[in-house]
């Protein structure tokens with residue numbers, strides 16, 4: 001039986017990104033690609049829709065969603081857009097709004113809105129869970145920088161852990177632009193990361209800087225909007241969330257969509273555990289819509305570029321240093337980090353007949369820490385169905401240390417502010433204490449250091 005995933009959309013960013021994610025999943029599920037047997041396509045469609053949508057008594061689809069923002073505007077926009085433009089809708093009464101946001105203050109979201117909204121939030125979550133015959137877990141979407149998504153989001157993740165202890169909590173979270181729009185974004189990010197490291201099963205970091213780079217360099221968009229960033233992020237998330245089969249140990253003779261408990265499969269195959277829960281997502285190709293019909297790709301070409309993105313720590317296949325090699329590269333072009341695990345997802349014609357030796361070094365033992373058994377390091381998931389309009393695509397979900405420099409910068413900036421007690425009172429006035437700041441720093445720092453040690457393991 002297919003296990004359901006409930007998407008919890010928090011704050012402006014989580015609400016908007018979640019809306020786009022449902023759109024992307026629904027759109028992809030509804031396509032009828034040529035060259036695929038009709039029964040396989042039907043199976044793909046029903047597996048996808050059963051995971052993320054409930055079928056109503058009128059045979060319509062409702063997103064498995066709980067939407068929480070303390071301001072109404074963005075939630076209303078999402079509800080209206082689903083009514084007007086989509087073939088699916090949100091469940092009635094599965095949204096929670098108040099009159100006032102959290103003013104970009106994690107402390108307000110966590111300490112004030114959290115306890116006030118706890119009963120209602122739990123009610124909404126239980127109601128959605130009761131609709132599922134079998135639950136895989138929760139996808140909690142939010143940004144690290146604001147107040148509601150980050151603060152109330154941390155509170156919700158804690159609630160989920162306490163109330164649904166056997167469910168996966170996957171936390172794709174948007175990392176703010178480095179240049180930053182919000183003075184206190186680094187405080188908020190440290191508190192939310194610390195909470196996610198304690199209570200979530202895994203966090204996928206979606207960096208606004210990377211999303212913007214893809215929009216400008218690969219999709220050739222001139223004036224980039226938040227909705228452009230969300231399209232890229234949703235495309236990437238859906239590329240791992242949509243049905244596929246793990247063919248790591250066989251040659252593809254079993255059910256084409258073996259991963260029927262997708263969140264569990266992601267967490268298990270990423271080898272997430274207490275100090276290692278940071279996941280990075282890369283996807284190829286990203287192309288301007290008008291170029292898609294004129295582009296052809298080979299599996300070996302896509303995998304070669306993906307491998308180079310991995311070892312050069314790039315999130316786009318342009319401007320990489322091709323001198324960086326796993327072995328025998330130029331001096332100074334050493335691969336800078338190690339992975340705990342990688343999931344490679346292939347979608348498109350011939351994907352199920354690809355095998356390990358075509359993975360182009362992504363499974364090379366030099367990329368991995370030595371303490372994890374070889375069989376747990378790299379998984380190959382595939383499906384012979386094109387994804388959205390791409391005839392072939394490759395995604396890579398890595399549990400690796402490639403994000404720690406960026407996180408370290410966030411921690412150092414937050415620490416500098418803390419040392420001079422900048423904006424400190426805005427947090428303490430809602431009940432946080434100096435010790436809470438220190439504990440959050442220590443938690444995030446410990447995780448960064450654990451990943452750093454991988455490089456020498």
Ligand SMILES: Nc1nc2c(ncn2[C@@H]2O[C@H](COP(=O)(O)OP(=O)(O)OP(=O)(O)O)[C@@H](O)[C@H]2O)c(=O)[nH]1
Nearest residue numbers: 011012013016101102103104143146147148149176
């Ligand atoms: N990718 C992406 N980033 C967004 C979006 N909306 C906001 N952000 C980013 O999220 C951060 C601000 O968080 P918001 O989600 O707006 O804040 P909030 O959770 O609503 O919290 P409050 O408004 O303080 O109550 C900034 O880093 C923005 O760049 C979005 O739709 N997509």
Ligand SMILES: [Mg+2]
Nearest residue numbers: 011012071101
């Ligand atoms: Mg807001």
